[in-house]
Amino acid sequence: MSVKYYKGDSLEKCINQAVEELKISKDELKYTVVEKKGFFKKTYVISVEASDEETVKTEETNTLGENDGSVWVNNGKIFVKNAAHNGRPPVVIPSEGMILMVNGEEVKRQMEVKGNDDIECIIDKTQAKRYLNVKITDDKIEAYVDVEYKPETLYKLKDVEKRNKLLLEKEVLEENYPDKFTEEEIKQELSNLGVKYGIIQENISKAVEGTKGALLIAKGVEKIDDTDDEIKYLFKSSAVKTNDDSLNDRVDYKNMNSIDSVEKGAIIAEHIPGETGQDGIDVYGNKIPKIQGKRKPLKTGKGCIPKGENAVMSLVNGKPSTRNGVLSVNEVHEVTGDVDIKNGNVKFVGDVNITGDVQEGMVVEAGNNVTISKNINGAKVRADGNVYIKGNIIASNVTAGGADVIVQRRIKDLSLLKETLKNIELALNEIKDHKLLGTEKQDGEIIKLLIDSKFRTILRTCIQIINDYSYDESNGQSNGIVNFIKQKLIGLGPLSIKHVSEFDVLLQKIDEKLDSLNKEAIIPVVVEIAYSQDSTVSSSGDVIITGNGEYVSNISAYNSIQFTDERAIARGGTLTAGNQIRCKTVGSSAGVTTVLQVEKTGNIWASTVYQNTRLIVGTREFVVDMPCRELHAYLDKEGDLAVDKFNL
Structure with missing residues (x-):
């Protein structure tokens, strides 16, 4: 250089x-x-x-002095003329891709030469090569082939006229290409890789000549997934009541009642069938299953009928609703003013709207939603749908969800009885293994002692189960569980148990009943109230308290209980929810006992909590002993009750 x-x-x-x-x-x-x-x-x-090559090219080497030596190439051979007196000696320089030998030694840079030197130049040659590469896409739908041919190239020295410094250069003498791939060879390579579907014969023929890049050689069939059916509701609603759990977090409960009424003969819904797709096939010939679409048949309940194959028509003037996928139109019963002894109780199959109060001793029952514009005092309200009470509830009973509330209670009680029986059996076996009561005690005697001491709450559960079985008796169903409870678990009944294995019969019946109850559709509904005092409120879904809160009331919800007003207070009584309870202020500085209870997977949140508040998560319990804020109660990974809080 x-x-x-x-x-x-x-x-x-x-x-x-x-x-x-x-x-x-x-x-x-x-x-x-x-x-x-x-x-x-x-x-x-x-x-x-x-480089030396570039330097030589730029020098004026074609001008030779009279005494200068020279070197040149003719017909691929190197010739040298020696320099005369004081002349410049001739110089040769090898270029890349050749080996210059002078008198048997390799010359890598420039070298002076003489006429009698043995000069030999060996020029590299490239080998003929051919390449066949097949690449398959990640989704296995397409295969590409890349075919390339590289010739064997023979070179000779390039003829150069006389000069003092000579850069040896090569030029192509001839090129010999390798044999081309045959179509059969390309097909064999595809076969070796397992490619057998969608082979493009035309492109195989093209590939034989070389591809100059990737060429599509096989193409499968892409799958086309089905599209889901769609139910299009043709009435305005801020939130259609649904049994789809995935929508629950997005429902604006405060506005669930804002559904437009429809007229008789109106088309209220359309069924839009999803499109049927097709399975795919990859280049290996394997089937690529499509995703099946969800089929949503139109189901009609009261107040409407199918219209053709894909529409629903209203039979009455009323409000449409969907429950468990069934579309209904409920007639609306309007009560202008109060429900009192003068107007009588209200029982209606559809929606009930009351513009006034529901007074003491009165009963309101609805097959769908109930809306009360004012207060309830000493009355009962029961609805299969949602209940909206804009005023206060005083010494009253409100139930939303109808039979679903009872089903939920029965599932909870039977599950609790099942768990208690298993715990009794574990305790009994431990007593017998360690001979804590000697060896002469019968299983029934030990069970009686356990029920009277450690498992006394089983009696309350059994009584509730017996009361609820009146619903089965009204339907002509057998009451084997009740018979066992009465004969084996209440009073002196446990003494008749000879062996704890008799529990197996009851546990089997409980499992059968739980399976039956769990198959019954439980529709999440909402009770929305402003304030509750000395009342009982139950919902198969949520209870939302929008006003001042509750005082000494029993409030239960299958899903959640939520206080939305920052000034709301929960003081006294018991609040029970399956999933979560969200409160603002709980209890009082005077230490009024307030119970907040959720299932073992649930959570309790409260902004301010006073002493004497009982927190129950599953079977774990914690009593707040001093005022605190930002409380969160839950079961940790080990199943222990965790209570996160800051002291006031």
């Missing part, structure tokens, strides 16, 4: 000088700015490393 310098009044001019002299492009030029000076007029100097 040699270094050359270029000078100019701008960097661009220096670069242009270099590329013009070296006969290379600007992209090929590698330079370094070695000097830049001047205040009013700048001067740049760059250095460029030039």
